[in-house]
Amino acid sequence: MNKISLNYKYSIIPLLGALVISNGFFSKASAQSISTLDTTDSVAATVENQEFPQWGYYTVRRNFRRCASPICGGYFIKLVNLKATPCLDGVFRSECYVSAIDWSSLKVSPYQLVKIQNDDGSRVILRGNIVPVTFPGFGEFGNLKVKEAFYAATNDPAKGTFVDIKDNGIRCITTPCFSTDKLVLNKPKISQVSSIDLSQAGATQKQLDAATSEIFDQGLIAVGKTEVVENVDPTKRDTKFVATQFYLRVEPK
Secondary structure, eight states: OOOEOOOOOOOOOOOOOOOOOOTTTTTHHHHHHHTTTTGGGGOOOOTTOOOOSEEEEEEEEHHHHHHTTTTTTSSEEEEETTOOEEOSSSEEEEEEEEEEEEEOOOOOHHHHHHHHHHHHHSEEEEEEEEEEETTTTTEEEEEEEEEEEEESSSSSSSOOOEEEEEEOOOOOOOOHHHHHHHHEEEEEEEESSSEEEHHHHOOOHHHHHHHHHHTTTOOOOEEEEEEEOOSSSGGGGGEEEEEEEEEEOOOOO
């Protein structure tokens, strides 16, 4: 199944990171500048008068620097699709340091949790928000509190824009039929596509079937680009989303 055309009715329930500012998100954190000074200050900018997702979609990478915890030993996180991420101290940086990841809200099996935790970050997308944690003698650091986790179908690199694709309930008697919403993650940008191609990810048939189910249910996280397929009739151009990778939701136990 190289190409998935979607033609069944469901209500629209897109996965959105609500644009709400958490009361604790802007707490002062003197430790943040210590933790990110060597990697992120080149793109630092204040977040004053700007909106950003409370629950955002993040990529993560481990911090292997050798120094005392909590200054070292945590993770660097960044919002997908954005050049800068709002950190705990109220500054946008290319990535933010967090002292730990809080998995307590992710109700998955121990096996699934270990699989996510052991990943080097290359195959995981986490939906969560940064919460302040105070360490006596060190000050206040951020922890990433995880709400949902998504795991890549394969080891293929994710190239393109991170989106949530979901059936929108539109039904047609002819093609192309723009029956799928495409929501750009961490941005209030939504459009429609008439077909989806997941073949480039190199996934198994079982994974493709699972991806199709997610498109018709809560939505599928995917990475790729939108292509316009020309037709002799300009009113019948197929707008296709071609995925280089997709991420299956880690289901609750």
